[in-house]
Amino acid sequence: MKKLIIGATLATSLLISSHPSYAAFANPSIKVDNQTIVSDVQPETVNYRTMVPLRVISENLGATVIWSKSEVSIIKDSTKIVLHLNSTTAQKDSSNIKLDAKPYLKNNRVFVPIRFIAEAFGCKVGYSKSTVSIETAPVVIDNIKIASVIRETRMIIGTTQQQISGNVNIKAIYDAITNNLGETVNAPAYYSELPSTDYLQSNHLIFNDSKGNKVHEWSIYGLTFTPTVEQKADFPSPLIHDNTTDHWYLFNKNAEKSIYNAIDKAFLNDSVQSKEL
Secondary structure, three states, rough: HHHHHHHHHHOOOHHHHHOOEEEOOOOOEEEEOEEEEEOOOOOOEEOEEEEHHHHHHHHOOEEEEEOOOOEEEEOOOOOEEEEEOOOOEEOOEEEEEEEOOOOOOOOOOOOEEHHHHHOOOOOOEEOOOOOEEOOOOOEEOEEEOOEEEEEEEEOOEEEEEEEOOOOOHHHHHHHHHHOOOEEEEEOOEEEEEEOOOEEEEEEEEEEEEOOOOEEEEEEEEEEEOOOOOOOOOOOOOOEEEEOOOEEEEOHHHHHHHHHHHHHHHHHHHOOOEEEOO
C-alpha cells in the first residue's frame, strides 16, 4: 500500500511539473509609463514568461489589432507584428522572429508575451518583484520631451482643468491634432472662450515639459450657430488655432472625437488629474 501511494504521488508530481505552470508565480502587475494598467483579465506567468491579454497591451501601447483566422496583426505607426496562435514563429515587418513563448487562447482571450510585444515597438521593459514596467517613447516638440497635456475647458464661472500624463495618451492627443490639420485659414472675425460669439472654444490643449513649462498649445473652436447653405463657405467648422505660431487651420470633427477618446482611456488608468480654477 505504501509503494502504491508513493508511486501515485510521484506520478502526480511529474504530471504537474511537465505542464506549463500558472500557479507557481503570483500574477504580475503591469505598469506603462508608471501607470498601473487596469484589466478585467489578469496577466499570467507561464514558464517564467509574462503573458498578457492582447487587447490590454495593444490598447495601452496605442496599437491597432487586426484578426485573420488564427493570425493576428498588431500595428503601431510604421511597425507591424504578426503572431500565430500556439506558434513560436512571428514576423516583424518583413523579418521572421523566433519567440520564446507561444501566444495562446484562454477563456476566449489571446495571451501574448509582453516583453516581445513591448520591445518590438521600441519600448523599454523592466522587472521588479511582481511588477513589469514598460516605458514608451515620449512625444518630442522642438527637441523638448513632453511630460503632460493640460486640457482647459472654460465655463461661464471658472475653468475646468485636466492634466493628462502617460506617453501613449499624450501621443494619441498629439497625433489627433497634427495628423488632421487642414488648410490654413484666416482668423475668424469673432471667437471667444465664452458664448455670445461666432466661434466658441471647445478645447484648449497645452503641452508641457517635465517642469510644467509650456512648450506648445492649441485651441479648438466650433460654430455657435448652424450656417445656411450660403454661409457655409464663410463659416467652416471646426477650426483649430495654433496659439504658439498664431496660425489657424481647418480641423476635423472626428479628430476632436479622437482626443476625447484618448482622454477617456487615460481616465481608466488614473492618468488624469482634474481640478477647477
